[in-house]
Amino acid sequence: MDLVGYDSEKVVDYLMSVDANCLVINAGGIIDLFPNPLELSNPSRFLGGQDILRELCDACRAKGIRVIARVDFRGVERRVFEQRPDVFSVDANGFPRISRYLGEPLPETLYTPCYLSWYRNEHAFEFARHLIREYGVDGIWENASVHEGICYCKRCEAAYKSEVGEGLPRGGVFAEAGYDGYRAWKARKLQEHLENFRREIKAFGDDKAFCAEIFGLFYDLYDFAGHDLYNIKEAMDFLVTPLFVANDEPLSAPTILTKFLKALDADKTPVVLFGHLGTDNQLRYVSNSPSELKIWMWQAIGSGASLWDVIFNGQHAAATYDRRNEALVAEVFRTMKKFEHQLHNRRPVAPVGIFFSQKTNLKRRRPNRDEDHYLTNILGLDQVLTDSHIQYDFVLDLNLSAEAIRGKELLILPNAEFISDAEADIIREFVRNGGKVIATGATSLGDESGARRENFALSDVLGCDYAGTSVDASKWGYQRIKESAHRVFSGMEKTELAANWGQSVLVRERSHDGSKALATFVPPIYPQPPEKSWLTSMDTPYATILENQFGNGRAVYFATEIDRNIWHHGHLDFSTLLGNAVSYMLSDEHVLETNAPPSVQMTLTEVTGEAPGGFILHMVNLTSTPRRPVANIIPVRDFSVTLKLPAKEFVSCDALIGNKEDVNVSAHEVTSDGDLCVRLSIGQIDDVLSLHLVTQ
Structure with missing residues (x-):
């Protein structure tokens, strides 16, 4: 209906008014926005003789705005399906498979193709070629690159038999482990499809862009649709999710x-x-x-x-x-x-790295966050780091190397259960040479294939041995504090117990290696009846928090998923313990220190492009009433920020976003360590304040 009376000139005028540089417009697939002469065409009945796609392309080109054509081959209407029923997905009984959204059938049935189908490949490629030849679009966006479940079409049967050496799996429940091999194969087929699609687009020139809708990190589509950003990143000209x-x-x-x-x-x-x-x-x-x-x-x-x-x-x-x-x-x-030049080309200033284990992610991620044991660990860890204004980035197992973690002061492994021996060796050498590591949960208890090890691959680094089992402390769980004077327990001087929750890996410290148990596991103390709510002894041989010296470096290990507990449970003991451990490992020295509340989140990046060199300090104010969604942001006044920058000379401080009058550079000097120390006084932040500190 939006096509009735469509005014392309007004659309482009609006784009110009907001300084947009690209328009992604639906070209077709399910419904075509142009008079399509190709097989299986389905032009919108609301076009009314217009070629809206051509009008938009011409109008955008005249104003220097790029146009990317959105194409969607997730499915077709019955009328189109009946023209070529042999090129779409079928179930184990040979019946057509239909597209669903969030598990529910659509109001109008769409018959879906698989990743190998003629419709999603040969037909889609010719469709895209036509758009580039006839309309000169600047790129192609394949929307909804999704095929859920398993397809038993002839192409899939033949390809799986040829490549795997057996027939497609049948029976059971698709979400169970019996289909893991098929899932990995399906992810490769999606990757091949995207690489082939990219090749078709690049045949028209490297300046033609290709990308696709691949869900990643916050959306778990690997199990059902084969989505894995690791696999498909090479096919994308820009990383969009x-x-x-x-x-x-x-x-x-x-x-x-x-x-x-x-x-x-x-x-x-x-x-x-x-x-x-x-x-x-x-x-x-x-x-x-x-x-x-x-x-x-x-x-x-x-x-x-x-x-x-x-x-x-x-x-x-x-x-x-x-x-x-x-x-x-x-x-x-x-x-x-x-501020395109200052904002576009930047890299993080991050002494802390979060090790991201895709192998663990694929094994322990769940769409239901209550059942998840990986993304929620990262979310809890981010909460602690962000609240403390500690700057971090990710280190991926995809490219883990000594070079990738060189310069990191601290590497955090959040429940990184499945790692290879080679990855363990890299982390081991990092610590031996003076690096610091914090690990949680089942880190290194599994290998890259998903098999459980008899002991941690990093047992020597963590300073403990696996006792052979884990226990659920989700009810009535506690930890006994053994080293109350340790920095990890700062602010907890008046308690002998700390909260515990979730899975606890039972471990024994390696005392002969110099490790030390800072806290130990306490068996459940059942709350009812109160007369029976006590233990003869709270002491056990199982450590829940350990510190270990290894070579010139140090490790702190939490035998619980303390990071996940922060996100799911929220008891302040969890964030206090993990936050203290991070500060302790950083010797309480940070590249960014501030007395601003945690609700003012800060990100420090280095400008690397053609703009004047320096750093961007970006502050976003989240201060509001304590509920979601946020209704009103409350200004924060009178706080300071101290930055320790890898630079030699301060030149200027400019406000890219926000009021420059609220910013005062109170001091700047080169420290004995050779860093540039800059002290800022902030009078007020409303919603955002972004500062460009020009340095040399």
């Missing part, structure tokens, strides 16, 4: 995602795909919280991401049913354009 504003995601989610994408490929632009309408991609016709939307966008920009605002109705953001958030997006886009 969806992350819609959602009340159940942390407000730091765009920052976490951007850091992950930068670690995946530092040379490709990370793009956060979001929408100023809807919440968690639902309620697409009405605005979400304007305060949360601002936080979402500023968080992404702060870590170096670009933004893609997705609009599902109307001709443009200012010509749709709900226009309440349009001005907010326009403000951010104009800011991105104005």
Whole structure:
């Protein structure tokens, strides 16, 4: 219906008014936005003789705006399906498979193709070639590159038999381990499809862009659809993945995602795909919280991401049913354009690295966060680091090497259960040479194949041995503090017990190696009846927190998933213990120190492009009433920030975003360590303050 009376000139005028540099427009697949002469065409009945795609391409080209054609081959209507029923997916009984959304059938049936199908490959490639030849589009975006479950079409049967040496698996439950081999094969088929699609597009020139909708990090589509950002990153010209504003995601989610994408490929632009309408991609016709939307966008920009605002109705953001958030997006886009050179090419200043184990992620991730044992560990860890304003980035197992972690003061392994011997050796040498490690949960108890080891691969580094089992402390769990004077227990001087929860790996310290148990496991103390709520002894031989000297370095090991507990349970003991451990391992010295509250989140990055050198200190204010969604942001006043920068001379401090009058450089000097120390006084931050510190 939005096509009726479509005015391409007004759409482009709007894009120009907000300084947008690219329009991604639906070209077709399910419904075509142009008079399509190809086989299986399905032009919209609302085109009314217009060639809207051509009008938009011509109008955008005249204004210097790039056009990427969105194509969607997730499925076809019955009329189209009946023309070529042999080129779509079938179930184990040979019946056509239909597209679903969030497990539910669509109001109108769409017959879905698999990753090997003629429709998603030969047909799709010719479709894209036609768009480039006839319309001169600047690139192709394959939307909904998703095929859930298992396909038994002839192509899949033949390919699986040829490559795996057996027939496609049948029976049982698809989510169970019996289909793991098929899942890995399916992920490779998706990767091949995307690589082939990219090859078709690049045949028209390297300047033609290709990318696809692959869900990653915050969305778990590997088990059902084979989505794995590791596998497909080479096929993408820029790294884009969806992350819609959602009340159940942390407000730091765009920052976490951007850091992950930068670690995946530092040379490709990370793009956060979001929408100023809807919440968690639902309620697409009405605005979400304007305060949360601002936080979402500023968080992404702060870590170096670009933004893609997705609009599902109307001709443009200012010509749709709900226009309440349009001005907010326009403000951010104009800011991105104005400071493009400073904001675009940046790298994190991060003495702390979070080791990301994709092998563990694939094994322990669950769509239901209550059952998840990996992403939630990272979310809890991010909460502690972000609250303490500690700067971090990700170190991926994809490219783990001595070089990748050189310069890191601290490497954190959040429940990194499945690691290879080679990865363990790299981490071991890092610690031996003076590096520091914090590990949690079942870190290194499994190998890269998913098999359980008899002992930790890093037992010598962690200073403990696996006792052969784990226990569930989710009810009535405690830890006995053994070394109350240790820095890890700062602020807990008046207690002999600390909270415990979730799975506890039972371990014994290696006392002969110089390790020390800082806290030990306490058996459950049942609350009822009160007369029986006591133990003869709280002492056990199982350590829950250990410190170990290894070579010139040091390790602190939590035998619990303390990071996950922070996210799921929330008892302050968990965040206090982990936060203290991080500060202890960093010797309480940080590249960024501030007396601002945790609700003012800060990201420090180094400018690496053509702009004047220096650093960006990006601050996003989350201070508000204690509930989601955020309704109003409360200004924060009168705080200071001290930065220790790898530079020799301070030149200037400019406010890219926010009020420069609220910023005062109170001092700057070169320290005895050779770092540049800059002290800032901040009078007030409303929603965002982004400072460019020019240095030499």
